[in-house]
Every structure is written in structure tokens, then in C-alpha cells.
Amino acid sequence: MSAKPPRFGIWALVHGSRAALQDPAEPYDASWGRNQTLVLEAERLGYDSVLVAQHTVNPHDASLDQLEAWTASAALAALTSRIEIITAIKPYLYHPVVLAKMAQQIEHISGGRFAINLVNAWNRPELERAGIGFPEHDERYVYGREWISVVDALLRGEVVNHRGDNFHIDGYQLRPADPFRARPRIYVGGESEPARALVAAHGDVWFINGQPHDDVARLIADVSARPRPVGQDALRFGLSAFVIARETQAQAEAHLEHLFALAELDKPLRERQKANIDPNVVMIQTFAQSPRVGSNGGTAARLVGDYDTVARRIADFHRAGIELFMLQFQPFEADMQRFAEEVAPRVRRLLFA
Ligand SMILES: Cc1cc2nc3c(=O)[nH]c(=O)nc-3n(C[C@H](O)[C@H](O)[C@H](O)COP(=O)(O)O)c2cc1C
Incomplete structure (x- = not known):
């Protein structure tokens, strides 16, 4: 079991609804206004984290x-x-010096509540059409590894001298340093072998895509067994999941069927999207294994059911080592509130009663 109590977070709606884009109950809205209201409400309801995905x-x-x-x-x-x-x-989108400076500034604005989630890209046109290019999968990780080593040292306030294949940095130091802790937290999202090596070497928390309990337990065992840098705390784990929790199992299943039906309307769009995806991304291969709604594994984590069932499954994931549950819903605002009121207290009772 994770030594830490479970934490619950939400995915910001940076590109609108998570399960189906054409939902009369949740019109498409990726605006700042909607996200601002959503995150303030999540904080009021007791959520611990918000994940802001990056897509240009x-x-x-x-x-x-x-x-x-x-x-x-x-x-x-x-x-x-x-x-x-x-x-x-x-x-690839930011020079490490610029990104570290921005991260440090947000760490200051937030009073020590900021973290980065390092992700190594799958959407080819985002980089290619900007003229940046789209190196192949493992090469992107080699670049990402050099990049995060520079960012990490800068975030720690060190004077950085770096001579690598991609960056030459001479006597760079960022001020003011982090007054709250050694540096903002580093999460890593990615499932492939180089992603696992990267998180063991440089990450604080590994984000796992939503999938069944035993698969998650196997992934945690694999990455936990890898050596960590001297002095670094043990790696922690987060899980992405789409939740449908209702009073009864039948109601939850009916809503899942409803979302599957709505998601069918997006099929042409998803087919077009497929052409943009790097087929070597392990995350995408994992998703192909089971029908689901929601991004990043979505309902494949099986958090669909009555309140007690969903709470029990979350407690099981927590016992397997998941500390942070990064959640998606649809309709988002209503189900986020339902989860906070009905499921989160049940999880705490199961784990700590
Ligand atoms: C929790 C989580 C959040 C992610 N957020 C983003 C994101 O904001 N932008 C993005 O392009 N990819 C995101 N990804 C996808 C990663 O980019 C993807 O896993 C990456 O392509 C690594 O591929 P791999 O699974 O082959 O290691 C995320 C993945 C996870 C698990």
C-alpha cells in the first residue's frame, strides 16, 4: 500500500469533454472561463491536484x-x-532554460504548489507543422532525458554548466531559488521502456494510464525495482482514470452505454486523428486493447459502478501503490461533485476506518 493517503485530482478541460465531444449535456467548451470556474470548484470540493495537459x-x-x-x-x-x-x-516546444524559469515563477506564484508533467509527444503535426520535426519515439526520449536533466538542476537553483548533444549551457543560474522546497515536483507520463527509465532517473511521480488493477500492479513492480539516484525519495505513482459512479451498478452501466453511443459520433474525427499518432507510442498500443471512453486509459481502469464498488476499486489501487488518482468525468462538473461527496469519503473510510 502507498504510505501516503490517497489524493484525488482532476484533468482540466483543456480540449473540452473527455469521453465524447458531441454531448448535449456538455457543450464543447475549452475556454479559460470554464476551466477557471472548474478548478476553483474542484479546490472547494477538496480535490488535491489539477492536471493541465499541454497541446499547442x-x-x-x-x-x-x-x-x-x-x-x-x-x-x-x-x-x-x-x-x-x-x-x-x-x-521540443521549449528550451529548458526558458521552461525552468517559467516553472520557477509559477512555483512562486502558487506558494510551492507547482509541478511539471514531462510528456514526450505523440501528435505528429503539432511539432512537424511548426517546423520542429518529429524524431522517432526513442530519440524523443533521449532528447527529453537531456532536457529534464538541465531543467532539474536549474529548478534546484544550481549553477548549470552543461555540454550535451542538444544543449550547451554555460554558468546559468536562476534566481530567486525555490524558497518552499528543493524544487517543484516532477511527474512523468509515458509507458514505454525509455519512459520508465526516465522516470526512475529523474521523476518524483510516475503517471500510469488507466488500465486494470493487475496490469497497474505489474507496472508499479517493474518501475519500483529500478535504481534511483542517490538521495532521491522512492518513486510515487499516479493513475489516470475516467469515473462513472452512481447509486446503483445499473445506473452506472447505463451511463457508460450512453457515453459509448455519444462517442460513436466522434468516430470520423478519431479516424482522422489516428493518422497523426505515432504508432510506436506504447500508450496508444495499451488503449487499443480494450474498449473505453475517456482519454489516457479512461474507463479501462474500471472505475465504473455503484459508489461502494468504485470506492473499493480505488482502495485496491491504493493498496497496489497508487497515491494520486487523476480523474475524468462527463458531465464533468456534476460528476466531479458527486465523486467528492459520495466516493472520496467511502475510500477514506475503507482505508482508514
Ligand atoms: C497522465 C498523463 C498525462 C499526459 N499528458 C499529455 C499531454 O499533456 N500532452 C501530450 O501530448 N501527451 C500527454 N501524455 C501522453 C504522453 O505524451 C505519451 O504517453 C507519450 O507519447 C509517451 O509515449 P509512451 O507511452 O510510448 O512512453 C500524457 C500521458 C499520461 C500518462
Whole structure:
């Protein structure tokens, strides 16, 4: 069991609804206004974290709206007071010196509540059409590894001298340093072998895509067995999951069927999107194994059922080592509230009664 109590977080709606884009009960809305209200409400309801995914263009369809992650996160940091803000970053989009400076600033604005989520890209046109190029899968991780080593040292306030294949940095130091802790937390999202090696070497928390309990337990065992840098705390684990919790199992299953039906309407869009996806991304291969709604594994984590069942499954994941549950819902606002009121207290009773 994770030594820490479970934490619950939400995915910000940076590109609108998570399960199906054409839902009369949840019109498409990726605006700043909606996300601002959502995150303030999540904080009020007791959620511990918000994950702000990073996409410069909407990964489903470039003609749809997309919230900008870093500017929005800075604003969220100023508006909130307790919730952890985790913002994703694709290394090719920012020089490490610039990104470290931005992260340090948001750490200050938030009073020590900021974290980055390092992700190594799957949406080819996002980088290619910007003229950045899209190196193959493992090469992206080699770049990401050098990139995070520079960012990590800068976040710690060190004077950085670095001579690598991609960056040459001479006597760079960022001030003011972090007055709250050694540096903001580093999460890593990615499932492939180089992602696992990277998180063991540089991460604090590994984000796992939603999937069944035993698969998650196997992934945790694999990564936990890897050596950590001297002096670094043991790796912690987060799980992405889409939740449908209702009073009865039948109601939850009916809502899942309803979302599957709505998701069918997005099929043409998903087919077009497929052409943009790097087929070597392990995450995508995992998703292909089971029908689901929601991104990043979604309902494959099986958090669909009556309140007690969902709470029990979450407690089981926690016993397997998951500390942070990064959740999606649809309709988001209503189900986020339902989860906070009905499921989270049940999980705490199961684990600590
Ligand atoms: C919790 C989580 C959050 C993620 N957030 C983003 C994101 O914001 N932007 C993005 O492009 N990819 C995101 N990804 C996807 C990673 O980029 C993807 O896993 C990556 O392509 C690594 O591939 P791999 O699974 O082959 O290691 C996320 C993945 C996880 C698990």
C-alpha cells in the first residue's frame, strides 16, 4: 500500500469533454472561463491536484479550441490557494532554460504548489507543422532525458554548466531559488521502456494510464525495482482514470452505454486523428486493447459502478501503490461533485476506518 493517503485530482478541460465531444449535456467548451470556474470548484470540493495537459493545437481536430497550458496555469496559481497545479510539457516546444524559469515563477506564484508533467509527444503535426520535426519515439526520449536533466538542476537553483548533444549551457543560474522546497515536483507520463527509465532517473511521480488493477500492479513492480539516484525519495505513482459512479451498478452501466453511443459520433474525427499518432507510442498500443471512453486509459481502469464498488476499486489501487488518482468525468462538473461527496469519503473510510 502507498504510505501516503490517497489524493484525488482532476484533468482540466483543456480540449473540452473527455469521453465524447458531441454531448448535449456538455457543450464543447475549452475556454479559460470554464476551466477557471472548474478548478476553483474542484479546490472547494477538496480535490488535491489539477492536471493541465499541454497541446499547442487541439489533438482531436486542429479547428477546435485548445487552452494554453502554461499561461493558464500561472493564472490558476494566482487564483487558487491549496490545490496542486501540474502542468504538462513537451520538451521540443521549449528550451529548458526558458521552461525552468517559467516553472520557477509559477512555483512562486502558487506558494510551492507547482509541478511539471514531462510528456514526450505523440501528435505528429503539432511539432512537424511548426517546423520542429518529429524524431522517432526513442530519440524523443533521449532528447527529453537531456532536457529534464538541465531543467532539474536549474529548478534546484544550481549553477548549470552543461555540454550535451542538444544543449550547451554555460554558468546559468536562476534566481530567486525555490524558497518552499528543493524544487517543484516532477511527474512523468509515458509507458514505454525509455519512459520508465526516465522516470526512475529523474521523476518524483510516475503517471500510469488507466488500465486494470493487475496490469497497474505489474507496472508499479517493474518501475519500483529500478535504481534511483542517490538521495532521491522512492518513486510515487499516479493513475489516470475516467469515473462513472452512481447509486446503483445499473445506473452506472447505463451511463457508460450512453457515453459509448455519444462517442460513436466522434468516430470520423478519431479516424482522422489516428493518422497523426505515432504508432510506436506504447500508450496508444495499451488503449487499443480494450474498449473505453475517456482519454489516457479512461474507463479501462474500471472505475465504473455503484459508489461502494468504485470506492473499493480505488482502495485496491491504493493498496497496489497508487497515491494520486487523476480523474475524468462527463458531465464533468456534476460528476466531479458527486465523486467528492459520495466516493472520496467511502475510500477514506475503507482505508482508514
Ligand atoms: C497522465 C498523463 C498525462 C499526459 N499528458 C499529455 C499531454 O499533456 N500532452 C501530450 O501530448 N501527451 C500527454 N501524455 C501522453 C504522453 O505524451 C505519451 O504517453 C507519450 O507519447 C509517451 O509515449 P509512451 O507511452 O510510448 O512512453 C500524457 C500521458 C499520461 C500518462
